[in-house]
Amino acid sequence: THWKHGGIVGVFGYGGGVIGRYCDQPKLFPGVEHFHTLRVNQPAGKYYSTDYLRKLSDLWDFRGSGLTNMHGATGDIILLGTTTPQLEEVFWTLTHDFNQDLGGSGPNLRTPADCLGQSRCEYSCYDTSALCHFLTNEYQDELHRPAFPYKFKFKFDGCPNCCVASIARSDMSFVGTWKDDIRIDQDAVNKYVEQDPAYPSNAGAHKGRDWGPFDIEKEVVDLCPTHCIKFENKKLTIDTENCTRCMHCINVMPRALKIGKETGLSILCGAKSPIRDGAQMGSLLVPFMEVNPDNDYEAITELIENIWDWWMEEGKNRERLGELIMRQGFQKLLEVTGIKAIPQHVSYPRSNPYIFWKEDEVPGGWERDVDEFRKHHLR
Numbered sequence: 001t002h003w004k005h006g007g008i009v010g011v012f013g014y015g016g017g018v019i020g021r022y023c024d025q026p027k028l029f030p031g032v033e034h035f036h037t038l039r040v041n042q043p044a045g046k047y048y049s050t051d052y053l054r055k056l057s058d059l060w061d062f063r064g065s066g067l068t069n070m071h072g073a074t075g076d077i078i079l080l081g082t083t084t085p086q087l088e089e090v091f092w093t094l095t096h097d098f099n100q101d102l103g104g105s106g107p108n109l110r111t112p113a114d115c116l117g118q119s120r121c122e123y124s125c126y127d128t129s130a131l132c133h134f135l136t137n138e139y140q141d142e143l144h145r146p147a148f149p150y151k152f153k154f155k156f157d158g159c160p161n162c163c164v165a166s167i168a169r170s171d172m173s174f175v176g177t178w179k180d181d182i183r184i185d186q187d188a189v190n191k192y193v194e195q196d197p198a199y200p201s202n203a204g205a206h207k208g209r210d211w212g213p214f215d216i217e218k219e220v221v222d223l224c225p226t227h228c229i230k231f232e233n234k235k236l237t238i239d240t241e242n243c244t245r246c247m248h249c250i251n252v253m254p255r256a257l258k259i260g261k262e263t264g265l266s267i268l269c270g271a272k273s274p275i276r277d278g279a280q281m282g283s284l285l286v287p288f289m290e291v292n293p294d295n296d297y298e299a300i301t302e303l304i305e306n307i308w309d310w311w312m313e314e315g316k317n318r319e320r321l322g323e324l325i326m327r328q329g330f331q332k333l334l335e336v337t338g339i340k341a342i343p344q345h346v347s348y349p350r351s352n353p354y355i356f357w358k359e360d361e362v363p364g365g366w367e368r369d370v371d372e373f374r375k376h377h378l379r
Helices: 051-064 084-097 128-138 138-143 186-194 218-222 247-252 298-314 321-329 328-337 369-377
Strands: 001-008 018-023 035-042 067-072 077-081 152-158 172-178 227-230 235-240 263-269 285-289
Touching: 035 084, 051 084, 051 227, 077 218, 128 138, 128 152, 128 172, 128 298, 172 298, 186 218, 218 227, 218 247, 263 298, 263 321, 285 298, 285 328, 298 321, 298 328, 321 328
Parallel strands: 152 172
Antiparallel strands: 001 018, 018 035, 035 077, 067 077, 172 263, 227 235, 263 285
16 A cells, blocks of 8 residues: 555554554655554543543644544554654653553554453453453553564453454453353243243344244244253253353343353453464363452463463464464463363364374383283284
8 A cells, every 4th residue: 555554663662552654655645744553552341431532532633633443453542643753742641641551563462352341241250351451451561562473462251242252353362151050030931932022032132123923942942052952831941061151042031041150251262363374263272260350360370371481482473373273283282271181172073093192191101012012912
């Protein structure tokens, strides 16, 4: 295009947060000779006061173009278009007067993003804003000083509805889940079946047109991905062992079904857009982890740092975590994190007949007495 895009300019002490943009025809368009972008770390859950938004808008009208993007794909407040002399001025005002920091850009940790979580949502299985805020503060150095092979994103979803699409857009996604039974109010289930006006399906989200009478078999039972739901004799039953917590049934009948009480989160790794290889979704690494802010999320930070150590050592330039997993295998990810393989880690059955053993997995190792072997395996 007519724009040079890249990290030529910045603010003192930071390697990220500013994306330099220069026009290749400065004499023809002197007003946009440079049109740099700043990424500003958004508040957890994207909560703002009107006073803050007015101050931010006034600052950008004064120091920049006045154009903003609320919010970018990473989640940041995007301030579009200013000149090089204004960068330090904006940075000073943001940090000293607004108590606001720049976000991530370049090969570093990008600005963590979360859904509203327990501040507004009854489905949230952990406090997304608390974990997002903690990791943002914990990894300031990784956020502002690029040292990774490429970008790395955290995203936090309070439940499997994935309102920030963490499972598809982040190298490490934290998705709220539960491990006990879905709570069922059988009277409310039958209110939906009887089409009580006070119990519209999907909480009334589809009431813009006449979809016909509610059919629990067609709209709930048959659409369960693992077919673990039955509705017989006016009673709904769910086989918890086969439930994948997709939440479709809960979304359709929110007044009848609730998430379980033993809540926590699942951790998935390796989602990304198509850059070097094609797009891919996150792969399940930790099926369930209880979230405990009292111990400073020690289990989570230990897992993150083990993954980073491996990725920074083995990752090629511009290689996302998901591409490293594809290149070296999911088994290697389990080894570096110290997690034992379980059936939930298998995405599809083996497609070749060869099994490669390590020496420590073979009784006696590679050095064995052939005569002793022949006693049990005669020719």
